[in-house]
Amino acid sequence: MNATAALPKALTLRRVGASTIPAALLLIVIPFLVPPYQTILLSYGLIFAIAALGFNLLLGYTGLLSFGHSAYFGVGAYAVAFLVKYFRVASMEAFLVGGIVASAAAAALFGLICVRYTRIFFSILTLALSQVLWSLALKFYWVTGGTDGLRVPTPTLLAGLAQAGGDKVTFLSRPYYYYILVVFFLCVGVMWVIVNSPFGKALQAIRDNETRAEFVGVQVRRYRWVAFLVSGIFTGVAGALWVPLNGLTTPDIIYWPFSGEIVFLTVLGGFRTFAGPIVGAVVFNYLKQYAIGTTTYWQFILGAVLVVLVMTMPAGIVGTLGRLGWRSQRAN
Amino acid sequence: METLAVQVLNSLFYASVLFLIACGLTLIYGVMRIVNLAHGNLYALGGYVTAWAVLRLGTLPPAWLFVLLPAGAIAVAALGAILEPSLLRPLYRRPEEYQLLVTFGLLLILEDLMHFLWGPHPLSPGALADFLGSTSILGATYPNYNLLVIAVGFVAAALIWAFVYKTKFGVILRATSQDRRMASALGVNVKRVYVQAFTIGCFLAGLGGAIIVPISGAVLGMGVDALVLAFVVVVIGGLGSLEGALVGAIIVGAVRTLGITFFPEIELAVLYLIATAVLLARPAGLFGRA
Numbered sequence: 001m002n003a004t005a006a007l008p009k010a011l012t013l014r015r016v017g018a019s020t021i022p023a024a025l026l027l028i029v030i031p032f033l034v035p036p037y038q039t040i041l042l043s044y045g046l047i048f049a050i051a052a053l054g055f056n057l058l059l060g061y062t063g064l065l066s067f068g069h070s071a072y073f074g075v076g077a078y079a080v081a082f083l084v085k086y087f088r089v090a091s092m093e094a095f096l097v098g099g100i101v102a103s104a105a106a107a108a109l110f111g112l113i114c115v116r117y118t119r120i121f122f123s124i125l126t127l128a129l130s131q132v133l134w135s136l137a138l139k140f141y142w143v144t145g146g147t148d149g150l151r152v153p154t155p156t157l158l159a160g161l162a163q164a165g166g167d168k169v170t171f172l173s174r175p176y177y178y179y180i181l182v183v184f185f186l187c188v189g190v191m192w193v194i195v196n197s198p199f200g201k202a203l204q205a206i207r208d209n210e211t212r213a214e215f216v217g218v219q220v221r222r223y224r225w226v227a228f229l230v231s232g233i234f235t236g237v238a239g240a241l242w243v244p245l246n247g248l249t250t251p252d253i254i255y256w257p258f259s260g261e262i263v264f265l266t267v268l269g270g271f272r273t274f275a276g277p278i279v280g281a282v283v284f285n286y287l288k289q290y291a292i293g294t295t296t297y298w299q300f301i302l303g304a305v306l307v308v309l310v311m312t313m314p315a316g317i318v319g320t321l322g323r324l325g326w327r328s329q330r331a332n
Numbered sequence: 333m334e335t336l337a338v339q340v341l342n343s344l345f346y347a348s349v350l351f352l353i354a355c356g357l358t359l360i361y362g363v364m365r366i367v368n369l370a371h372g373n374l375y376a377l378g379g380y381v382t383a384w385a386v387l388r389l390g391t392l393p394p395a396w397l398f399v400l401l402p403a404g405a406i407a408v409a410a411l412g413a414i415l416e417p418s419l420l421r422p423l424y425r426r427p428e429e430y431q432l433l434v435t436f437g438l439l440l441i442l443e444d445l446m447h448f449l450w451g452p453h454p455l456s457p458g459a460l461a462d463f464l465g466s467t468s469i470l471g472a473t474y475p476n477y478n479l480l481v482i483a484v485g486f487v488a489a490a491l492i493w494a495f496v497y498k499t500k501f502g503v504i505l506r507a508t509s510q511d512r513r514m515a516s517a518l519g520v521n522v523k524r525v526y527v528q529a530f531t532i533g534c535f536l537a538g539l540g541g542a543i544i545v546p547i548s549g550a551v552l553g554m555g556v557d558a559l560v561l562a563f564v565v566v567v568i569g570g571l572g573s574l575e576g577a578l579v580g581a582i583i584v585g586a587v588r589t590l591g592i593t594f595f596p597e598i599e600l601a602v603l604y605l606i607a608t609a610v611l612l613a614r615p616a617g618l619f620g621r622a
């Protein structure tokens with residue numbers, strides 16, 4: 001057996017296309033195949049997938065575990081809510097821009113503070129900073145609505161080009177779903193370019209061996225900060241997309257267990273792969289909905305799944321599938 | 333003058349409970365290098381067990397009920413002795429992200445375990461707190477039970493200090509926390525030390541929960557709230573340092589008490605900002621090493 005048989009197959013465009021194009025086609029036609037509730041459920045999954053993609057840029061590619069990513073999700077969401085409350089804006093594009101700008105500002109500021117540290121101090125610092133935002137959102141109820149939160153009505157898509165005719169459910173399951181899908185594809189594309197660029201490779205170098213990367217000439221702190229910024233923006237976009245879907249934003253999405261969920265779903269899919277976070281987010285969304293629908297003790301189910309996952313399948317869904325595929329290929 | 337006395341006593345009261353939780357958390361981290369995200373829910377579990385025991389046996393004279401107070405601590409310690417070998421031991425050689433995740437999963441499991449066992453409504457063994465009455469301190473009436481809590485906190489701090497610094501087991505504990513491999517090479521049974529350290533940490537958390545429930549009752553979600561505060565204490569004081577846990581607890585207790593009275597809107601935010609500031613200026617905390 002020659003040496004090349006021991007290596008996994010190269011990630012050629014053809015192989016990537018073979019696995020993603022059917023999935024993409026399925027996503028495009030799904031609203032016509034399933035009831036609106038399922039489409040809306042999938043929308044939530046896609047939104048969390050965008051957030052997870054951003055989060056994984058830090059965890060999987062730079063090696064930094066952020067336990068405060070709910071902050072950027074919340075900043076994106078509350079930015080939209082403030083646009084509605086104070087400026088009477090209703091355009092979805094404005095929402096997205098607002099979400100991006102706000103989460104970029106938050107990520108830039110927090111990133112400056114956090115990237116000087118690694119490992120557990122980084123995680124705790126991100127947690128503490130997200131809790132600062134949570135406590136502000138909670139206590140300044142005359143601005144943020146406190147625990148009642150802020151309502152966000154149906155936005156206009158593409159300045160009214162996409163018809164919002166009909167009730168909210170039709171809107172959410174057709175035009176809004178495709179809007180989310182387009183943004184999702186864009187985000188996947190952008191993230192793919194980022195991680196395969198020299199910048200992405202440098203991040204992986206920093207993850208694997210920080211000292212060596214520094215000696216090769218990579219400015220570790222600056223690259224980490226940029227990764228933090230990009231990661232925050234992706235999660236902020238997800239937050240901005242989430243609010244019109246949810247209709248309401250409350251401090252709960254900044255509270256730290258939500259950050260834990262983001263970590264959970266990324267690891268569920270496999271944080272060492274590109275597609276892992278996407279798969280993990282969608283699967284987690286269904287898992288959580290199924291658990292909530294089945295029993296009051298859905299947290300128990302999620303907790304048990306997480307423990308079993310870490311013990312038996314630490315590479316996550318996509319990671320484990322990849323390993324199985326590689327092993328079967330080697331056996332041939 | 334009365335308000336000042338009340339503020340000081342309230343600060344110490346919060347600090348006592350926070351110290352117990354944070355001490356356990358920092359002990360577990362110091363010895364095992366594990367950040368136990370489920371620690372808050374162990375505190376809550378201790379509270380629930382004690383509240384349940386006191387309410388169940390409520391017909392006994394109140395003096396007897398005090399004997400039941402440590403029930404929560406003992407129960408949680410027993411749980412800890414089971415959890416460590418089963419859940420945590422397989423993960424010591426794995427990257428620390430997995431440890432965080434397992435303890436987070438444990439947090440979720442414990443949260444719903446408490447929900448399952450005791451239902452969604454709070455348990456309030458208030459009779460214990462009322463039984464002790466109140467005294468007049470510098471013109472203000474202050475509940476005696478709170479004074480008991482403060483006393484328990486101080487006694488616990490003294491006992492832990494003596495235990496860690498003056499006993500042979502304490503030496504072994506400190507040796508294992510400083511250099512695990514060397515301690516193992518010198519003949520220390522590291523596995524056993526880990527279980528013991530985890531059990532002690534759980535006992536402290538359970539004790540914190542046990543002594544607070546007569547005042548504030550056992551409520552779902554108290555663990556999650558307490559955990560973040562315990563983190564702030566440990567960050568300020570230094571991960572792995574017991575003196576740091578004490579000082580941090582006093583600082584956090586004081587800021588919380590004064591904050592609730594004088595600047596309630598940003599009181600929480602100030603706390604997390606202090607944690608951030610300490611992490612920036614001295615990541616190891618006030619008393620931490622490296």
